[in-house]
Amino acid sequence: MKKTLAAATVAVLAGVAGAANAADMYSPSGGGFKDVPAYVPPPTWTGFYIGAHVGGAWADLSNTDVSGYTLNGMNYGWSNNNSGVFGGGTVGYNYQTGGFVFGVEADFGGAGLTGNWNNGYAANYASGYLWAKENASFYADVTGRLGYAAGPALFYVKGGWAYLDANTKVGGVDVNGNPWSVSTSGLNGWTVGGGVEYLFAPSWSVKAEYLYMDFGSFNTNWVDNNPLNLGYNWQFDHDLYVNTFKVGVNYHFNNIYNPLK
Numbered sequence: 001m002k003k004t005l006a007a008a009t010v011a012v013l014a015g016v017a018g019a020a021n022a023a024d025m026y027s028p029s030g031g032g033f034k035d036v037p038a039y040v041p042p043p044t045w046t047g048f049y050i051g052a053h054v055g056g057a058w059a060d061l062s063n064t065d066v067s068g069y070t071l072n073g074m075n076y077g078w079s080n081n082n083s084g085v086f087g088g089g090t091v092g093y094n095y096q097t098g099g100f101v102f103g104v105e106a107d108f109g110g111a112g113l114t115g116n117w118n119n120g121y122a123a124n125y126a127s128g129y130l131w132a133k134e135n136a137s138f139y140a141d142v143t144g145r146l147g148y149a150a151g152p153a154l155f156y157v158k159g160g161w162a163y164l165d166a167n168t169k170v171g172g173v174d175v176n177g178n179p180w181s182v183s184t185s186g187l188n189g190w191t192v193g194g195g196v197e198y199l200f201a202p203s204w205s206v207k208a209e210y211l212y213m214d215f216g217s218f219n220t221n222w223v224d225n226n227p228l229n230l231g232y233n234w235q236f237d238h239d240l241y242v243n244t245f246k247v248g249v250n251y252h253f254n255n256i257y258n259p260l261k
Contacts, residue, residue: 045154088108106143204249207248
């Protein structure tokens with residue numbers, strides 16, 4: 001009987017001691033559960049995001065006189081090289097499975113690309129000279145992204161459709177001394193590139209990215225109405241590509257969390 005009572009007493013004391021320790025560990029006087037570190041979920045790239053970016057662009061516009069308007073004759077070519085600053089917004093969505101991240105992204109904004117050129121001498125059937133210039137004010141792209149996440153860092157490649165509201169203008173002076181010009185705008189092309197993005201906070205990331213944009217070949221045509229060449233179509237072919245580098249910041253809606261209370 002004494003042994004049974006002693007064993008029961010030890011068990012009760014042990015239970016009381018354990019309860020006391022638990023009460024002391026989580027007692028209100030010690031801060032309770034507020035002292036327990038908040039659980040921070042591992043970073044994930046899955047979800048929607050928005051952002052802003054700014055960068056530099058370098059454009060190369062190749063031009064060819066395929067109709068022989070200039071004194072140099074047919075297939076006389078020249079280039080307009082120019083650079084400028086661009087910036088705008090980004091929207092996108094990612095889906096992560098394991099270390100791989102798949103996504104779609106759209107960029108849009110304003111560009112400051114301008115360039116001018118003239119051949120410096122008279123052109124055939126003209127009392128002036130041939131000139132060309134271009135400017136770009138708006139751009140957009142929609143691309144697919146494929147990346148690999150290493151902790152908070154994401155290394156990715158991307159590619160897709162690109163648009164540039166580039167006004168490419170060619171002009172000169174006709175035989176009567178009247179200026180003429182023709183232009184085209186709204187170029188569609190393709191883009192490819194890549195970059196690295198880093199989550200520096202649960203909902204914020206920074207990125208650096210390079211993109212190559214190719215808008216292919218297009219042409220401008222001027223129908224000559226002077227008496228010597230009535231109705232003659234002068235054609236100028238163009239080929240435009242743009243290199244861009246930008247940095248940006250994105251806000252991710254998926255990584256918002258509430259710490260344990």
